[in-house]
Amino acid sequence: MFWVLLLLLAWAVAGVACTRLCLAAVAAAAAEPRDGYADVDAGPGHDLTLYEAAFLSGGPGRVADVTMISMARQRRLLLAHTGWATVVDPRGRDEMERSVIGAIGPEGQSRIAPVRAAAAGADAVRRLADGLVRAGLAVPDGGAGTTVAAGMRQVRAAAVAVLALGVAALLLPARTGMPAGLVALWFALPLTLCLSCLAIARFEARPYSRWASPAGQRLLGALARRPAGEGDERSFLTCVAVRGVRAIGEPDLRAAFAHRDQPWPPR
Template sequence: MFWVPLLLLAWSAAGAACASLCLAAVRTAGADTDPAHELTLYEAAFLSGGPVRVADLALLSMARQRRLLLAHTGWATVVDPHGRDDIERSVIGAIGPRGQSPIAPVRAAAATTDAVRGLADRLVRAGLAVPAGARTTVAAGVRQVRAAATAVVVLGVTALLLPGEPGLERYLIACWFALPLVLSLGCLALARIEAHPCSRWASPAGQRLLAALPRHRGDHTDDRAYLTAVAVHGVRAVGEPELRAAFDRRH
């Protein structure tokens, strides 16, 4: 019966890890949402690609309206210094007083401004975005369950190798250790099914609203369709090679 303490350790590790992951998943998906909420383009951009996607959308929207020039060399030049919303004003501020800057640092700086953080906070309160802490907690929970499953296997093998146990006893030991292992692997499978289809940024409710958006990739004559494609798919949805080259530059 020397294997019983090892079994208790296995159950403790598996139970604690699975409980931690389940609580993290509940906190991530537990907020109430307004089913009638209509996503703005900035909201769709954040839920699809995070803060940098919001900055990209603002840059491309201003370039679309000829209020900003994006050169294929990777530089942004301000034409109209008066932003029409907080996000645009943040982009202009990130470009700086000279009115010209490489695009890469502008994207990075604009993504960390108060305007973008405020957008993220509103989406979290609405239950559409995943709180930053919850993203890391779920990932840590998955790692903890994986470690627990490994520990169960190691403890089970150790119990089977203990001397003096008859054949039937070893069979029963394997069955007992299989139970916490099945619990751990089942929890990982559920986490993969439930969590992996969701993006890093959007909650399940946010994902449903994103799925309801129209998909018009490649339509560059309709501004709304063009910017929606950018918000959802990012810069890769841009058809103009010069613009894609501008964002590919690293300075």
């Protein structure tokens, strides 16, 4: 009867994950009237900067990416296709650029990956995040959006775990005469619970973003719908801020990020 122990474990995993998701959804619904980022009128008339759009779309790492790409387009930072960054102009024009230059170090050259990580954790990015949270455009750490999203990830993981436990039970050499179909049916019950919770959360819960609040998502949507001029530098950087480095059309610049983990410096 070892398969019964696996069944109990499957129920425990599914029950805990689904309970956490339900509690998170209830807490999110209760917190909506108090959360500034849930206010429909949050951020009216706010014109997102490139850094703000980058943070709301992709978080601190996206801000670092946009900063380095902007400096590279202005020929003040060289991003080699081998994945290394070299400072050309050591004078940063704002806090973000100074954070990137400081992350590269006094030698003026470093791999892109550690520069990105250091710049993403800089004080300038934290201040940017705090300002967006106060404006009601970003989700605070531990906010309802991140809690619900984490709960959904846990339920998805629980569904995979239940499926794996069911397969393990079916592969047991002896089930004391229990038909395989009946064993599979027992494991289908906790799996159905997980899938049902995911379906309900998908259709009933409002869409959450890891970084942007609903008000921030509306501003991002409006920003993405703006017409872009051909060859417009700001339009290019806005596209990168919203979509990430995959929006880069320049082969050499795209290669710098695609191969940023190369262990050798550019020649």
